Amino acid sequence: MLCDTGSVTEAAVKKLRSARRRFKKSERITSYADLNVGDYVVHANHGIGVYAGMTELTVEGAKKDYLRINYAGNDVLYVPCNQLDMVSKYIGGSDDGRVKVTKLSSQEWQRAKSRAKAAAKDIAKELIALYAARQNRQGYAFGPDTEMQDEFEAMFEWPETDGQLQAASEIKKDMQDPHPMDRLLCGDVGFGKTEVALRAAFKAVDGGKQVAVLVPTTILAMQHYNTMLSRFRGFPVKIEMLSRFVSKKDQDDTKADIKSGKADIVVGTHKLLQKDIEFRSLGLLIIDEEQRFGVTHKEKLKMLSENVDSLTLTATPIPRTLNMALSGIRDMSVLEEAPQDRMPVQSYVLEHDEAVIGEAIRRELRRGGQVFYLHNVVDTIYSKAEELGREFPQAVIAIAHGKMDKDELSDVWKSMVEGEIDILVCTTIIETGVDIPNANTLIIEDADRMGLSQLHQIRGRVGRSSRRAYAYFTYRPGAILTEIASKRLEAIKEFTEFGSGFKIAMRDLELRGAGNILGAEQSGHMADIGYDLYIKILEEAVNEEKGIVLPKKEDCQVDILCDAYIPDEYIPSGQVRIDMYRKIASISSPEDEDEILDELYDRFGEPPVSVTNLLKISLIRNSAAESGIKNVSQKQGIISFYPTEFDMRRCVEFAALPEVKGRVMISTAGKPYFSVKTNFGENSAEIAETAINAYKSLKSSINNT
Template identity: 45%
Template sequence: MEFFGDEVDQMRWFAVADQRSLSGPAVHHPSELHAPPCREILITPSVMSRAARLKAEMPAAADMLEKIAGGIAVEGMESLAPVLVDAMVPFVDQLPAGSIGVVIEPEKVRTRAHDLAATNEEFLEAAWSTASNGGTAPLDLDSVLGSQAASALHAASFQSLTDTRSAALAHGVSWWSITSLATDEDLVLDIDVLNLHAREPRGYQGDVAEMLEFIGSHVRDQWRIVVATDGPGPAQRLAELFHDADIPCSRVDSLAHEPQAGIIEVTTAAVGRGFVLDGLKLGLLTEADLLGRSSAGSTKDMRRMPSKRRNAVDPLQLHAGDFVVHEQHGIGKFVELIQRKVVGSSAGSSGGDAGLREYLVLEYAASKRGAPGDRLFVPTDQLDQVTRYVGGDTPSLSKMGGADWASTKSKARKAVKEIAGELIRLYSARMASRGHAFAPDTPWQRELEEAFPYVETPDQLTTINEVKADMEREIPMDRLVSGDVGYGKTEIAVRAAFKAVQDGKQVAVLVPTTLLAQQHYETFTERFSGFPLRVKPLSRFQGAKEAKETMEGVRNGSVDVVIGTHRLLSKDFEFKDLGLVIVDEEQRFGVEHKEALKKMRTNVDVLAMSATPIPRTLEMSLTGIRETSTLATPPEERHPVLTYVGPFTNKQTSAAIRRELMREGQVFFVHNRVSSIERIAAQIRELVPEARVEVAHGQMSESRLEKIIVDFWEKRFDVLVCTTIIETGLDISNANTLIVDGADKYGLSQLHQLRGRVGRGRERAYAYFLYPSEKPLGEVALERLKAVAAHNELGAGMQLAMKDLEIRGAGNLLGGEQSGHIQGVGFDLYIRLVGEAVAEYRGEAEEKAADMKIELPVNAHLPHDYVPGERLRLEAYRKLAAAITNEAIDEVLAELVDRYGEPPLPAKNLIAVARFRVGAREAGLSDVALQGNFIRFSPAQLPESKVMRLNRMYPGSQIKPALDAVLLPKPKTARIGGRDLQDAEILEWANTVIEAIFAASPATQTAG
């Protein structure tokens, strides 16, 4: 929003990814904006005084109430609204008389209201306990408030649907309920019932000819049909499609009248699904109904996301003490961002800001023993040479000018070339071989997909379409699908497998653990029920006889899909006609298994899946060699897992287990030592006698382990005390509390994977990461636990992808043996080397732009009051440093204007310096700097004609062959008594020098 004084001048949508305003014909900027309060409860003086009074009555919540009394907002305080706020009224009282209230599926609304009330209570308990000092376990509401007050609070929080309806009718608001359940008119006396025999339209999944035939026949039969799309672009395209098919059609901006018979009316509206009323010959159809897709993905907010992450540069989120990598000098430590004058610049007539620039201060290892570390001042126009260090353990600082860094970088570059060569060889072999081109989707495929009980996320739909497109090509597919735990990778595998079997091919699903094999077997069997497909598992859980039968079935073709562990890769395992291999958690397989997979990749389709996020930088550098898809959107109705970190106490553990048992849920208790796991289980049985407790770990026999897991699945016991055997893939939707004992001993990715085992249904889930209370927590473990507690929102995997996750993600694609080189040079520089090596092998290597040093007395920086915050300034500086063409500089300038407004003079000077850098680089220069009373231009090897021109135009100039430089006297406004040129003046003078002395002559350019 842009203001002119206190008036809103302009409002526009912007993309979160790159912070740029969205533009184009499909983007309609808002003319009005609804801005609700940031919180449901406003801290007014009366709320503060009431909180102060309640402190004495609620001692367990005193800490929270004290903050509210002091005017500080606290998470979860909204749940206290009924006791903090006077005269709360039903929401229908806020509606103007004559309004229409519509309740869609009242039965669902009642269920959802019940769930919401329960979740509200859980939130309140959790928030109170976090806000108070008495530990981090959720509190029992009755013990805090007393049972009477707790009941009153519950009653005041939510009004029943019946009461809401009565209040609405009394207030003059008409009330409609829409339900898909049949209603007996004779039994419902006080309401009018209107039965509509509506049905969902059949989907055409992209079959345009069939869709047009259906629409055309209904229009000829005098149906009234309205087609709603998400935006004007799709509406126009559909209207043209109907016109081309000679179907009467009208494009309308809005429906101000009843639809007309015998003509289609195409408009724009946010409609989820359409309907058809056969009796009334009336149909409302959406773009998704007709074409099998929606232009906006699936949610209306998708229009605010850019189609590509244009100019997306990861900002340098640097704090003092963070390690960074300078391409020339190696690993250093970030100290601060400071402003200083260019050496030799004078204040002149424009005051003390002449020659003011911002520099990054980096500290390196001391050149002399016992001395403080050496410091490097990096000008902000060289920020493209600096990246944040990500590499696992704490690195040692490089020595400036030392040979160690050059050697480390050289080794990494050599290793990278080898890995890039291997990737290219595999890619070339795949491109040269001819696989099986699968046929387009069959009606059965559509039937399977429509039976999916959940709403697909936009990312899921995109990925499914990408996988199908790959399968329908002759070239063997090699795609990696990366997505956070529980984001729907299995459904993509199910649909791909079904498509392969429809074409008469067999499918192998390869998983790292026997438990995961069993889990996938259950899922695939359930999804394929009703279709003539044969799915068989093959792991340690199957006996010798069953395994032999499965292998024979795979060999003779009677088994369509086999799901198993590395046994599927053994040489004696034969398929009749293998068409697709699906690999889950590929990074968990050993070197030999990966080699076997590599051989497979050249002639069958391979779909790999990973819950470890693949960093986008790596994804981009491998574009075209290995296709990748990322699932970043959480499924609907998924809540973030409420995460607690603290010392282990018996009271907390028993409270957490009891609270889960009260809502008939189940608990994972992770203890990763087999030697003491039975003792821990006995302790839990003693703490919570009513809980049924069992133990599971990897040293058990296969049959015993399988029985325990199946029993847990079937809710025959409540608490599973287990090792990290549950870390990968296990999906038990009724288990919504996770307690991890000794959490300080786990890696970040392990903690994240473990947390992914809960919160997979609609219930609110809890994760407790506990450490021994008797011994102090190590610094690294503390940071790790803080990170996992801070990133507890859905999709947090990408934020947690720092440190070990990023390195594991790289290992997924490149091989774990590369982690040493990643640690040596840092992740970002390593990825840049991979990109360069891949481009070189493909003959697309760009000539690296020469490093530029411009040190002139120009007041060129981003003022703090123009771009606030160090991180944002670093981001802008880095983008400008990376811009090596005038077009790229224009793009950065447009972004600055768009985000921060018209730039002030120092920022304009910064842009001018960037443009000067482009011109200097084109003239072959790499250094233009102030040197005493001269300006140095280097490198410079001038022909005789240019030397004569130099001496004539700039008397007093010096040519320094040893330095490969030319020195020109510092320019002044007048020869006698003039001041030094600065800012725009000196840049203009330097540009003139370059054009006159250093630019190639027209004759030379023509010859070239």
Template identity: 45%
Template sequence: RIELFGDEIDSLRPFSAESQRAHEEVQEARILPVHDAADEAPQRSTLADHLGRDGWVVLVEPAEIRRQAESLGDRTATAQGTLSAREAFASLMSRPRVDLSSLPESEATTTLHLAVESVARLSGNIQRIRDELDQVVSADHVLVACPGTGETNRLGEVLATGQLAQSDRLRLVPGFVRAGFRLLRQGRQGVVILGSQDLFHREVVGGVIPGHTTRSTRKVESRAIDSFLELTPGDLVVHVSHGIARFEGMELFDRTQARGQTGVANAAPVKAAEAQAAAGSAEEHLVLEFRDRVRVFVPISKINLVQKYVGASGTLELSRFGGTAWQKKRERVAEAVIDLAADMIQVQAARAARPGRAWPPDSHWMQEFEATFPYQETPDQLSAMIEIKADLERPRPMDRLVCGDVGFGKTELALRAAFKVADSGGQVAILVPTTVLAEQHNRTFSQRMAEYPITVACLNRFRQPSEQRQIIKGLSEGTIDVVIGTHRLISRDISFKDLGLVVIDEEQRFGVEHKERLKLLREKVDVLTMTATPIPRTLHLALLGIRDISNLETPPPDRQPVETRVTRFDEELVRQAILREMNRDGQVFFVHNRVHDIKSVEAKLLKLVPEARIVVAHGQMDGDELENAMVRFLHRKADILLSTTIIESGLDIPSANTIFIDDADMYGLAELHQLRGRVGRSRERAFAYLLVNPTRILDADAAKRLKAIEEFTALGSGFKIALRDLEIRGAGNILGTQQSGHIAAVGYELYCQLLDNAVRQMRNQPLQEPIEVNVDLGWPGYLPADYVPGQRQRIEVYRRLARVRSLETLADFRKELRDRFGHIPTPVEWLLRLAEVRIRSDAWKIGGLHYDRSQEAFNKLDLVFAGRDPRRMQELARRDPRLRLVDNTNVYLRPEKSERDPEAIYRLIIRALG
């Protein structure tokens, strides 16, 4: 953010794009070009040319480097300003060089054979790790490289027992090694260097162990789902009092011209410059169009009455201004919401009264199990786990919903909850919507729990009938602790010996009959439901106290946004993108959602990339065949998985970081977002290509969807993407499909307000009413277009200001405006003063301030404080002898002639209200 004084730079301040707040000033900013090479570079140089004279070059596996460099050179041969592989190597060869190779290089002048041998990974079980390390430490010095202080502390706690705690031959050091090895030293003890992943059987993801951060890693900020501020002309809006209208824009009016025009308004707009000169009476208005082209001008002081409409898609009829239909519709929804709140409170009370099973506090094994988590937990994961454990340890059935965008760590919460219950002797059922996801979870749960006496099984249509019978028998006899499966798990022929916890993944994807069975389960056992549908904060807050919800809003550390590109199908682009992924040892998803011609797509891909190994997967395949295809891809025996949308839910393959979605215009936003979430699950940069048929003409809605998915690539952007698809689906998932109809009737935000009020009413809590103080004193308060450029941005600032409820928050808001937009001009100063007067007035239960001009002919002008509470008005009148109480509700203040300018009136009001 560059602030100028004349033509000189006054200050340079970096700022957060998310919060918009600036950091401390810097003395300089280095701004680099956005492209790789200058169009007309005077001379070309390589990276090696910029090394000092004494710089050494180290090549790790030179033969492999040459192979990859030549492949890269072929792909960039036409690019301007790039070096060929031969030129790049020539610049390196003239320097002192060390080649590190697993095989001798014939051209090396001197070859040194390092006495190094690999070491086997340790067992993964905590006690065995201690025993094995004891043996290793007795013969060698041991260094364990831990990626980050969190891992170092966790491992230190796990190993801080017995002889290891006293040994000076074992050290935990910050760092990373891909695999453990032993340095042999003749006549001396060797040195064993291990990575922490060698102890716990973790996989190295994307080149480094998860959780390891580098200096270049940038923290990606995430924002909770808040409200719908981004209004553009043409959008549908809801006026709380009058109904659904179309937003036409904003206009600045002279207040004297616009006064009283709430119906069909013909007030002439004036230019900002003219309005400022119009004796301080300018105010900005939202222009709304109702049915029959009735235009209504809403002053920005009433902006909290207008919300963006988020509800039913398709055409929607505008409301008639001044009619009764809207009020009746709103009353119907309010009644439905009260019934819903009453039902939910009743269910919660019944559950609280019903005896349940209190699981014991964490055992030592539970702590060890958590220590083996191969990633760094996010703050949201940690707080959600605390909430889940607290629920499990209470003597009543748990019913908690965990919401989080794709890839935000819901599976780990399910793992820990399942382990806690199974470790305490209960059985756990994990319900998932697809057989593919069941297989994936089975592998994950089995691997993580392998070192503990916990039996994991998977029940789905892939299993042979004899195997299914064996699993069902094991569940009834109690020999199986954790079972993962599809709706087959809640069939009537299945019984558990001691079912303690049910984890449901994406409940909305199960049928009505299955949901009824789940409802019965909720009465008896602990239930943890997980959904990738983000829950907007407005709904989350409205449900607080009647529904236990944990929201995961923070992306995992080191995760990068997926680079998304919408393009017509282009054979060369597809080939190059696949080769790029294969060259970095990655894998590719290719989604084609028509089974009848999926084989022809396979043939086309084989022709494009003959060097790639392709497997095909779709829901109509035989169970064994589908399982084999998925296992081959999971075990990296295939480069491309060509599949239908069966990969949409929960599939987690960190090595797959490129996805093609064929005929992307045929998908909904939510589906595209879920499919894109299959990649970008490691530290590698991931790519999503949304392919459109070259011959197809896109309709407007499809183009909008693709533009939205391409625009919103930030982590956790599910909430923005889904203004319609995810938001309404999310509300319906939690509240029931009937409520989706009520949301469509009045819009999402108003529905949440009505629900919040209903819940508060049921619980005898004060309603969260917005500050409603009508200040009609002719003060020129607005945001000039040259101060806050852009209509959307101005609306956002106005709405945020309307929600300020305290003087402390207002002071922060003032600082933010100064920080973001510079020195505060006079109209903005008056806007902030109006907000201050409203806040102070609301504290005295004052509903409005205006002038009583009835005696203006006698040169008398009264300032009227119109009260809502007689007792508070009496208290106010006693504060100042100049204040006169009239008819118990209004307090009058008569300014002197010298006190009638806006500045003096403002000071009088602040003095009176304190």
């Protein structure tokens, strides 16, 4: 028994006691956020429920995997894994942290979606006004790449990742457009955002314009400055720096060079936003880690970037930035590949244990590496350094914090870069951009008091070479952690693989709530239906406001009697298996099917019939929906197709086609449908695919007569 959504109800399952069930605690969906048993999820048609794991059911002799979702009033829904695109993790914004679970049989979900759609129309108007204002502003159109640009890019000493090449191409294309660029470059720590940004900077300078590189800390300013001096060596580019590390006289000289146009690239902290800074011809503004700047600085940034190209670099985009990128108001490039030979950082969360920490430091020192020891209290940082000095008398220990004299801090940093310091006891001053490939052990005290994105950024300071790196996130012995702190530490331990920045940003959004992403009222609607679905509804509203008429994507439910699942022995990892289910669910063309088939062959070997059936069913689902068919179901040897609008002429023409001749029956009683008979031993998925392709080839006679 199937409900009208193609998902199996609890009542139907009770009749399948003989079916082998398999629940796994660690089954997870990988999208923007991983899904764990007990997490809230959103089904686009049925609302908010609780994910209860994955189970294998045998329905009328056919094996399939289903997600189990629990709803209010003991309602349970089993969602076929080939419909994973209908399910997303719930990320909302209720202030009290409570999530209201939907009751399956009620109309509350449809009402919540209707309210959100009405509200999305209002905000779409505001977003369109923003977008239109940006498109109407006149920027500077840079010319195509020159030979010098090609030469500069060819001198990069490492092989670029495909993501870097793609992002650089997108950014340079934007720069050649007459409208000001507003692009977000999102890539995890160490994924090569700086090189992509430098290629954009070179293009701007080569085109006769100046570049401002705005960074949140003096240390990062110094590091970017040194990187640029090295990278631009041999090219006629004058690079200067503005930060508290620079003397008053040099700052005045730099300001004069900015005004006269002598300075091509200026890297600096918020000093770049001072009133007395006047660029002769600013063409590109690069902002590193936008979330580190306060509201006042951001307002000044808006004024500075009014008619110039703007590129924002981030590892963990803040919710509002992420939202604007996902809803198409800001353009976004994403770096998803780690550079070659990098390994993820081994992360531990534990009560502060002197023996464990001592052994971790000794192990790093034994292999000739360096240690970051983060103690974020300036008043006691010197006594902590003395304590470590007594335990490691042979080690060279230094201190770095934001209140130090600029020359002293500069000297410490130089010594650290040159490998003269073994243990650096520091504050969160190391958070952004510091690149010390030889430092591969990180100890953080009181990690429970820091934000999730901040912890992820700090962890990115180690693991920047081919060596295995270690990070220890510690909290005080006996400390009672708040629920939020506990979830943050759980997330930092969970998201260790490369490319976790997006997941961290989404989890941060989940933990903090939607807040003021789109204003209080909007976040209320987001809480009602979840972030993912709200963004989709908002995107539809924006397109509607723009006058872009997209064909409404109807869904089709497919229930064919053949084994259609990924066996454990083919893909043993539950996480990878469910990720493949998600990819397969998104198949919308034969090309998509071929691409995923190639990936399966490459990664796991020849797929069994149950997997190829799964691919066929996913393609059938999308092809049938495009052809106006809302349901495909099989009973014994008969596959029935239910069109949204019954077209008798088309059905008659279909019955005469050689691919299905002699197999077709047409019924106009009750819900009209046509059916195709299968013969014993035939693969039902292949017959259904042939039938759908044949039906799709015929034009509808409705509205065309």
